[in-house]
Amino acid sequence: MISGHIARSPRLLGKASLFFAAAFLAAPALAQEEGSYTPMTPTEGVGMPTPGGIGFQEQYSPIGEYALKIHNYALMPIITIITLFVLALLIWVVVRYNRRANPVASKTSHNTAIEVVWTILPVFILLGIAVPSIDLIAKQYKPAPKEALTIKVTGNQWFWTYGYPDNGEFEVISNMLNIPGQPVINNGVREVGSQAWDGPSHLEVDNRLVVPAGEPIRLQITAADVIHSFAVPSLWFKLDAVPGRINEKVLFVEKPGVYYGQCSELCGAKHGYMPIALEALPREKYNQWVLTHPGAVIDGREEPAAAAPAGEGETVPADMPEDAATEAAA
Numbered sequence: 001m002i003s004g005h006i007a008r009s010p011r012l013l014g015k016a017s018l019f020f021a022a023a024f025l026a027a028p029a030l031a032q033e034e035g036s037y038t039p040m041t042p043t044e045g046v047g048m049p050t051p052g053g054i055g056f057q058e059q060y061s062p063i064g065e066y067a068l069k070i071h072n073y074a075l076m077p078i079i080t081i082i083t084l085f086v087l088a089l090l091i092w093v094v095v096r097y098n099r100r101a102n103p104v105a106s107k108t109s110h111n112t113a114i115e116v117v118w119t120i121l122p123v124f125i126l127l128g129i130a131v132p133s134i135d136l137i138a139k140q141y142k143p144a145p146k147e148a149l150t151i152k153v154t155g156n157q158w159f160w161t162y163g164y165p166d167n168g169e170f171e172v173i174s175n176m177l178n179i180p181g182q183p184v185i186n187n188g189v190r191e192v193g194s195q196a197w198d199g200p201s202h203l204e205v206d207n208r209l210v211v212p213a214g215e216p217i218r219l220q221i222t223a224a225d226v227i228h229s230f231a232v233p234s235l236w237f238k239l240d241a242v243p244g245r246i247n248e249k250v251l252f253v254e255k256p257g258v259y260y261g262q263c264s265e266l267c268g269a270k271h272g273y274m275p276i277a278l279e280a281l282p283r284e285k286y287n288q289w290v291l292t293h294p295g296a297v298i299d300g301r302e303e304p305a306a307a308a309p310a311g312e313g314e315t316v317p318a319d320m321p322e323d324a325a326t327e328a329a330a
């Protein structure tokens, strides 16, 4: 596995190893080592806000789907029933017990049965909500598996940087694209809409956070100046970026696509102009993207996908959520 060996050890990429690579590797393999990447065109309405939308965005991670289910099928019905019940009680009191309808007021001050019910019932409702909520918290903060790819996110005033320690430690600087006809936000950055793959204005960036889809990723989040917050609503992901501290959470994107988010902690004058554009690619395409960076290596997997023929070397992580695993295998 010469190509794999070279791909994993950038320090060996001296003149000598380049000579060996040129001499022994087939031309297609060499071409693959260089990598290739064209940004993905986002799908309208996927991973981004929709006009007039008032609910959650559609979810593309197992945690997001689970959380949205709790919201839709537990919290919303309970809240709706309680609100309508209290409203009905109020209307009943207003209509039936006002001074005209009920001139002689009752002197009742205790009703043991009602008092027991209005104490016990809320306790059971809260317990019923607590069970799935605590389960969700536990699932959200379950650490990434040991072999998971690590990506480091740093919040800066007012842009994000994305580090790839497992892929040769290169770093990507991500700036919001300028908006035609409006004051320049980021000098030297092109305008949104000038490329075919550009998404919505205020959300699209010059360099996206590219990640592999269908596998758990260890996202480590910090900040270089003030507190920011890394948030992508359609992936149910939000974590504070705090200077001098690393916060960690698993990111799992079920399918390839572009997902947008924004800094969600007020961080200064241009807080509104540091969006997040996250592009999830199939593993082989992710590896191709990685290899477009100088000094890039494919992360420590048994079978580097760049060296294996397409389709081979794809493994489903042991702890991958069941439905995602079936999707990946299909």
Ligand SMILES: [Cu+2]
Pocket (backbone or CB within 6 Å): 155, 156, 227, 228, 229, 263, 264, 265, 266, 267, 271, 274
């Ligand atoms: Cu910020």
